[in-house]
Amino acid sequence: MPDTGQARPADPMAEAFESQRDRLRAVAHRMLGSHADAEDVVQEAWLRLSRQDAAVAGDTAGIANLAGWLTTVVARISLDVLRTRRARTEVLLDDRLPEFVVTPDDGPAPEEDAVLADSVGLALIVVLESLRPSERLAFVLHDLFAVPFDEIGKILGRSTDAAKMLASRARRKVRATERPAGAGRERREVVQAFLAAARRGDFEELLRLLDPEVRLTVDTPTGEIVVLGATRVAAGARLSSGAGALGRAVLVNGLPGFVSWHQDGTPLSVLAFTVTEGRIAAITALTDPAKLARMNLPDPA
Known part of the structure; x- marks a missing residue:
């Protein structure tokens, strides 16, 4: 260099x-x-x-x-x-996630559905991480940097039409997060169903609700751990289902989320869910006690 x-x-x-x-x-x-x-x-x-x-x-x-x-x-x-x-099923990343802004979620208001993704931009960051490598490359190069599809196809070893299809598929996922008008209620229902299945330990239902290539990012005191794939994420959700004694639905940077607390009232975790095409494509979890203690979290419901 x-x-x-x-x-x-x-x-x-x-x-x-x-x-x-x-x-x-x-x-x-x-x-x-x-x-x-x-x-x-x-x-x-x-x-x-x-x-x-x-x-x-x-x-x-x-x-x-x-x-x-x-x-x-x-x-x-x-x-x-x-x-x-x-x-790899698990990796450690250097970059830290953006700060979470957590607000109570008392149910969808009509105007709320139109502005969910205007909060901070975490949704776009997370959904990009959930894309397949070829989808992400096609979308980023074409939509963000105006690289022609024929050049993208050469990079991927695919035809120009195939590159267009990859970008189109990625674009639909991104737009589903950026423009959630009318979808707020459905997203909440998917997240609620996931949390209920986790509490029951219903592995098959968890798999049904998760995108096969779902990405779980956990912010811990020692770094960010990323777990990839529905089977591993569902297994982890089932194992941790009884960890939180108290919990409530929230919005985390505009995404459907959930906060849980220990029985003594100290925060246990904050979860943010990205739902695309009726399935959970990404979950971001903050479990670092020091960060949780600094956050302005709502009271347990």
Whole structure:
């Protein structure tokens, strides 16, 4: 990666890369949701450009479209990272989730359904994490960075039409979170059914309510643990069903949620659910006692 700490002769290749750095970092961060991972991807892109540069005699003349070439490299590296994550059932992430804003949920008011996703933007962050790697790449590159579908298809090794279909599928999931008009009641019902099934230990019902590729993110005192897949999430929900003595429905950054307390009244956890197409696609759980103690939580119902 170019060293900007000391003056040295101008390096056209390094200058060209630096002109693209912010955009590349933005692409990688949207793809991966982690600033640390995005920096690593940009670093790897620089190393690959350096190796490419060695073959073209010290400049970037051998690359007809440097911005496009770098975008492709960053996208492919990011895709590999996403696929590796999904191949593992549990990973630890560096980035912390946004602060939760928790408000009582006393049932849907007509105007509330139209503004659920305007709160803080956690819903979009979580739903991006729930997308398949190929869906996320197609959506991020096309809808957020205007990369043509034929180029996206080449990155994925698929046809242009297949890339369009992946982006369309991802777009529907994102829009379901961003524009929940008329769906607030249905989302609450899905979450309530999930919580009831967890209390009963009804594994089959939990599986029915969870998207097969559901993502559970747990914010603990030592970091964020991510569990992937309906079977593992359902098993965990069944095992922890009796942990909370008190609980109530809430809205967490505009998402249907649930707060539980220990019998002594100290907070146990805050849960936020992302529901798309009638199933729970993501669950975000805050269990860090220090963070819970600082939050302005409603009283137990």
